[in-house]
Amino acid sequence: MRVTVAVVNTCSSLGIGLAGFGTVGSGVWNTLERNGDLITGRTGGRIALHIAKILVRDPAKARATTSEVPADMFTTEWRALVEDPAVDIVVELIGGTTDAFDIVAAALRANKPVVTGNKALLAERGVELFAISREHQTPIHFEAAVAGGIPIIRTVQDSFIGNRIQSFSGIINGTSNFILGRMAEAGLSFQAALAEAQANGYAEADPTLDVNGWDAAHKAILLATLAYGFPIDASAIHVSGIEQVRPADIAFANNLGYVIKLLAVIREHPDHAVEIRVQPSFIAKSHILAAVHGVFNAVAVHGDAAGESLFYGRGAGQDPTASSVVADLVEAARSLGQVGGHRGFLPYRAAGQLLPVGQTSTAYYVRFDVTDRPGVIAEIARVLADHRIGISGTHSPVNPANPDAEFVDMVFLLHTCPFGQLQTALAEIETLDCVNSPPVVFRIEALT
16 A cells, blocks of 8 residues: 555645665655655645655566565666656665666756755756756755764755855764764774674775765765855865774874864855865864764854854664655645745855965864884974974874884874975975975964
8 A cells, every 4th residue: 555644624745756775765765654644744734745755766676675665666777757746846865876866867858956965966967967957947956965864964955055155064974973982982993893883884995985075975965055145166165084094093183172073164254265074083072072972963053143153963774764765755845836935045146265285274183104213203394394394293103012113103293284385395305315204284273
């Protein structure tokens, strides 16, 4: 039997075309089945929703997952879903940027509102899709694309509409946060913590986008696009991941009163240039973001009128993400029949200015792999001094298991300077005979 939300008063039930029936897609089914009457009641009897068609690669596998779904509801052809007259709203949850793009574009051209949780699609091909959305006056809703069940997209669109947003800073990838947390709590290596995350279902079999920073970067691009209104080229932002974080780095940070988090920073400067970067960072233990543990996400937003606000919750998972998808479905239902002024996102500036990462400034923690011989500190310090970069401290931890090791880690703590200035100095330091590999750099953030 179809999952149909009870209709209150005289409203008709809107058909949902669900592209993708994995973790989130089945969560949407379950949420509508469980809370459909509640949704209809809370909308004053005006909105009722039911799943009309489901796109899957393997219907047999999908049927085995949820036996309650009628067999004739499944299709393996995306055009059959988009073109079905019983489908009023299309939900894209298949991921990727090829078939997903075709589905979303076709739905918009058919004047069917779209709900998606696909941050990579919107970050990489959003300019094209939002142009189609504008042309056909049909909205794209994407609350689930950023921070799972946290309503950060709707907050930026609606609650902060009267604010100039000065900055976002946040932890927006739960997998990396879990890994760094386990490294800190249990002293695990990166690989051991990653394996634990995969065993618990917090990391994919291929965790590349989570650990290399690009999952968080795609989300940061969406937040920045919403806040500042112009399309952003993903190749123009600075992204680094957590693959090079070692237990020694975490212990060093802890001794200095910091924790290491994969941090997304979005900031508008006085000249309206926008800074966007994602990287492992030292955050003071006293800052509220330092207390975000496990797979949870948190985003601090600073508006010129509202001041500082913090949004916290589960950043992924079946139920939190499905919650955001269903919320967008209700908004999409409300937009049907409106010729203009729909609540989906439309860019409001043709272009803006991104601040080159070389012009961004923080203090830094830099780890060098060096040959242990006299004069190493002096050689590195000389190059840093030549580039007018101040040193606040140095440290060379001794490995108790191998105190006479030929190669050691040398840590330098550096004063605030432009990142480009540091990069130039490090390129010269890499040519020194005593330095054996590219240095590892973490920013030391001064968050307010």
